[in-house]
Every structure is written in C-alpha cells, then in structure tokens.
Amino acid sequence: DYDESSFQEKEANKIEECFPFKDTPTKTWINIDGVHQLDIIEKIGKHFDLHPLLLEDIVHTEQRPKMEDFDKYIFVVLKMLDYDDTKHQIKTEQLSLILGLNYVISFQETEGDVFNGVRERIRNGKGSIRKMHSDYLIYALIDSIVDHHFVIMEKLGEKIADIEDELVSNPNMATVQAIHNLKREMIFLRKSVWPLRELVNNLEKSESKLINKATLRFISNVYDHTIQIIDIVETYRDMLSGMLDIYLSS
Numbered sequence: 001d002y003d004e005s006s007f008q009e010k011e012a013n014k015i016e017e018c019f020p021f022k023d024t025p026t027k028t029w030i031n032i033d034g035v036h037q038l039d040i041i042e043k044i045g046k047h048f049d050l051h052p053l054l055l056e057d058i059v060h061t062e063q064r065p066k067m068e069d070f071d072k073y074i075f076v077v078l079k080m081l082d083y084d085d086t087k088h089q090i091k092t093e094q095l096s097l098i099l100g101l102n103y104v105i106s107f108q109e110t111e112g113d114v115f116n117g118v119r120e121r122i123r124n125g126k127g128s129i130r131k132m133h134s135d136y137l138i139y140a141l142i143d144s145i146v147d148h149h150f151v152i153m154e155k156l157g158e159k160i161a162d163i164e165d166e167l168v169s170n171p172n173m174a175t176v177q178a179i180h181n182l183k184r185e186m187i188f189l190r191k192s193v194w195p196l197r198e199l200v201n202n203l204e205k206s207e208s209k210l211i212n213k214a215t216l217r218f219i220s221n222v223y224d225h226t227i228q229i230i231d232i233v234e235t236y237r238d239m240l241s242g243m244l245d246i247y248l249s250s
Contacts, residue, residue: 001028002122004131009123015040019047021103027134028103029122033111035059035096044105048073050098058107061094065195067202074099074210076138078199079192080113080145083152088159090152090185092192095145099138099210106141114148115141135215142200143222149193149229153236156185160239167243171250179243186237193233197226 001008003026012018021028035041035058045055054075057063065078076097084091096107118140121129129140159182166175200223204216211219 001026002130003027004125007123007125007130015043018044022048022100024102026102027130027137029137030103030105031115032105032107035061035094035107035109041107048098048100048105054098058096061109063094063096065192065199067199067206069206069208071208072100074138074206074208076142076199076203078142078145078196080108081149081152081189081192082114083155085155089181090188095141097138097141099134101210102134104134104137104141114144118144132215133212135211136218139215139218139222142203143218143225146196146200146222146225146229149189150225152189153229153232156182156236160236160243163243167246167250171247176244176247179240179247183237183240186233186240189233190230190237193226193229197223197230200226 001021001024006026018028018030021030032040032044038059041055041058044050045052049072051070054068054070057075057077063077066076068075076099078095078097079092080095081090081092083089093109095109095113098105118129118137121127121140129136159178163175163178163182166178200219203211204219204223
C-alpha cells in the first residue's frame with residue numbers, strides 16, 4: 001500500500017486483512033499466490049463485487065489472454081513465461097489482474113514471478129510509480145512480463161548459435177532433434193505473443209475512466225515491444241528452417 005509519501009508492505013495471514021484497502025485513497029497492490037483455494041477467491045469476489053464468471057476465469061487456468069472492462073474495474077488475464085534452465089524449456093503460468101480505482105489485485109498460480117523490479121521501485125520510491133495512479137501499476141506488471149520475453153529470446157538465441165556451431169563441426173541426429181525442439185518452442189511463443197499483442201492493443205484503445213491519458217503512452221511502448229518480440233520469433237523460425245536445410249545438405 002503506497003502513495004508518493006508513504007509505503008507499507010506485509011504478508012496477510014487472512015484475506016480479510018486486505019479488505020479495508022479497497023476504499024483507501026492510497027494505491028494498493030494485493031498479490032495472491034495460488035488460485036485453487038476457492039474459499040479465498042470467493043471472499044475476494046464478494047468483497048470487491050467481482051462478477052462470478054470472472055472468478056471462474058481466475059480459477060480455470062487455460063484462458064486465452066484477454067481484457068474485459070466491467071466499468072468499475074478492468075479484468076486482464078495473460079500468460080507469464082519463464083525459462084527453466086534445468087529442463088531447457090519454457091514454462092508458463094496464468095496471471096489474472098484486476099484494476100480498480102485505487103487498487104490492483106494479481107492472482108498467480110504459484111509463488112515466484114518476474115515482478116521484483118516493480119516491487120523494488122515501489123519500496124524505494126524510484127521513478128514515477130508511487131506518484132501515478134493504479135493504472136500505472138498494472139502497466140508496470142504487464143511491461144515486466146513483456147520485457148521478460150526478451151530474456152527468454154536471448155537464451156533461445158544462444159541455443160540456436162550453439163546448434164549452428166554443431167551443424168558445421170559435427171551434425172548428427174541429436175542436432176536435428178534439438179532443432180525440432182526449438183521450432184516447437186517458437187510455435188509456443190508465437191501463440192503466446194500474438195494474443196498478448198492484441199490484449200495490450202485493447203488496453204491502449206480502452207475508453208475506461210480507470211486508465212489515464214498519462215499512462216496510455218507507456219502502454220503504447222509495451223505494444224511496440226510485443227511487435228519486436230514477434231519479429232524476433234519469426235526471425236528465429238526462419239533460421240531454424242534454414243538450419244534443417246543445412247543439415248540435409250550435409
């Protein structure tokens with residue numbers, strides 16, 4: 001809970017501890033790890049007057065990224081991606097966000113996320129985040145998710161470079177398998193980023209009174225980043241197809 005001059009952070013033992021923050025003039029970020037405790041989800045829904053279908057979307061974690069304007073609040077659902085260095089593959093979880101007048105509620109499937117940078121900016125009062133409204137917070141969370149795609153793309157780029165070296169020096173069936181695995185990752189990323197681009201575009205064009213004009217230019221910047229990620233994915237896909245041709249020629 002914060003504004004320009006104050007800040008407090010705590011871990012709630014009961015969900016009811018979060019309820020008084022609904023109507024405070026300060027901005028509040030309520031983050032919930034785990035979406036399968038239905039009693040907690042129902043209590044939040046009742047107190048914050050959330051639509052029952054929205055609560056179902058939070059619990060059922062196979063949703064396509066989307067944005068819905070409920071007038072008094074905006075509901076956003078999207079995928080948060082990370083790269084598993086031990087399994088060498090992309091892992092994903094659903095993130096649901098609710099933007100209210102002075103609050104943001106985030107629902108994660110598990111503990112751990114890509115929001116440490118946002119937390120530090122709030123704690124230390126760095127940048128504009130504590131001066132802005134709650135719509136800037138939801139922008140910052142989505143921006144962190146989009147920016148983390150670049151981290152994933154960098155790691156996949158390194159793997160592609162390693163396979164290219166292998167193609168020249170010692171191509172074998174394991175090389176082909178690695179190429180096919182990476183192509184599957186690219187298909188997965190493409191299916192993830194295209195809906196994300198659409199979601200950010202809808203946010204940018206939203207006429208909701210909850211999104212201020214000052215925040216729109218930041219959202220526009222996130223949209224540009226989604227386009228860049230799509231371009232990188234397409235480039236990597238072309239490279240991998242070319243690498244298969246090189247292997248067959250070898």
